[in-house]
Amino acid sequence: MYQLKNDRYLRALQCLPVDYTPVWMMRQAGRYLPEYRDLRAKAGDFMTMCQTPDLACEVTLQPLKRFDLDAAIIFSDILTIPDAMGLGLYFETGEGPKFKQSIQCLSDIHQLPIPDPEQSLRYVMDAIRLTKKELDGTVPLIGFSGSPWTLATYMIEGGSSKAFTKIKKMLYSDPKALHLLLEKLANSVAIYLNAQIEAGAQSIMIFDTWGGVLSHQSYQTFSLDYMKLILSQLKQGKKSQNITSYVPVTLFTKGGGLWLENIINSGCDAIGVDWTVDLSNVPQKGQIAVQGNLDPSVLYADKQIIEANVDAVLSEFGYHNGHVFNLGHGIHQDIPLEHVQYLIDAVHRQSKRFHHD
């Protein structure tokens, strides 16, 4: 029977007791690592790294060789689905993701295919299969996708945006078209994530990076409802004695701190929260797992400050089960490596006092 050497992350996501709080970092495989920058320089560009399973696997494992992290996350991008739909994802230095083609009207939406994950997204599945093998049961492997709303923002705006005026224009003046797109995306994401689970992903994150730009009413109908549609289709398995028989799902809406009750009621296993949220105010602690929430900029400061901020996060969450320590957003690229090491050690060391089993 497959067993994990370190199952703290999966146990925490099921709100089961652990001996200390598990920690991983968003973008833990990334540019702050010199070995990542070396590989990137050789590979040429970001998408080549994503689309070459050997490279994606190597990058995924890089941070785990350096640090005592409690989970691996497959090296990929949140925008693989619209790319597989034919929009042509590319990256320009310092400008964030862009699409060669953007979605402008209903007929554009009708023409979008639902990607077959073992065809146009096979490189992700192969990377997961390879990485799972290489991990050899040390820590669990996280699979992920962008949320339907977040994917739609990039597809309609054509890339990153400040005010999201194009998609909001559609939202308010042609909501039916947007709903059609979101439904198509939700179905595509569900198929994609199920394929990731099939390939070996042991936990799923849905990144709703831009849900926080919506109004409180629109968040429910244009973002959360479509994450629920995904949840209803996921083959998560069943909870049992064997912790790995169930694939927990974490929803992370950046800037969604006002709507935590609604997010919890979606039926997810865990919510991600950013640093604007006081963890002592999170509802239903101990019944739903919480991931977060250190401001990534804390890692610029010296060890004493990192120590104090780790203490603050752990103390806010308190003695409940169900905490996964993380940054509230991706790690910045100019963070000193010794600060990362210090953070991870501090979380493990300090959190022991909150766990007695």
Next chain:
Amino acid sequence: MYQLKNDRYLRALQCLPVDYTPVWMMRQAGRYLPEYRDLRAKAGDFMTMCQTPDLACEVTLQPLKRFDLDAAIIFSDILTIPDAMGLGLYFETGEGPKFKQSIQCLSDIHQLPIPDPEQSLRYVMDAIRLTKKELDGTVPLIGFSGSPWTLATYMIEGGSSKAFTKIKKMLYSDPKALHLLLEKLANSVAIYLNAQIEAGAQSIMIFDTWGGVLSHQSYQTFSLDYMKLILSQLKQGKKSQNITSYVPVTLFTKGGGLWLENIINSGCDAIGVDWTVDLSNVPQKGQIAVQGNLDPSVLYADKQIIEANVDAVLSEFGYHNGHVFNLGHGIHQDIPLEHVQYLIDAVHRQSKRFHHD
């Protein structure tokens, strides 16, 4: 005795009864108006318009000639203070504000002067005096500034930012330097706003555009506390039968919806809220005024949708006193003028049912 023909805005800010809900729009004097674009083309650039009192006055009055707005806001920029401190504010098309010099260390901060509003910011005072005269008691005139935290972000980052890594690096690794800067800015803003009041401003807005990027602990100590320091120094006058004897202050932290209790406890008269906030959840309604909170993108949609969204905002706030209708952020530049007209009429017409006096 000076009396206003339309004092609904000032009455609402004091939570006094009104016959209908007053409305104004952030950036109501701006690029969506063809007459603004004409004047801008003649003037050459944005800063020339700000710094020429005749032009600033003309631009301030432009939207009031078209629409039945319940307040005027002086045409200026939130970043006039760092510009007067010598940092050299300028605007590049499509890129937002920038500074020729940025703040990098403690000695930069020590060297910053506290501007004398009647010297280096005299153009703002002259614009207020002229506009107040031209308004001739029709509607109240709003003065404003950026919050210390928001000013500091631009001064340290050198312009707009996505992740605010420079200022956050200072916040976590050299907090004393940042506190010194924020204190200097708070004192400068207090002097500046008192001069605006002296020149004729009848209400004050403090725009904390970037307070929402802070952690919940840091928001209190690095943004709100310095807005409180300003509040403690403002010469607001006394509340009396004559509604204009008191100058109410509105604090608007964009993305600050999680911290409304704290903001209310600062001693301000009103809080601004964006569209992420459900007005039915705002604490202490009727005791503190609330400004907001329509998503500006609603104005892209047709009249029926605008009507429904106005109804939603008014219904959430309900039958309390103390509501100023506004957008949750500045109006977009490509909004049709007839939609603006429709919005203002809809607020006035629909809100009558919530007011009985």
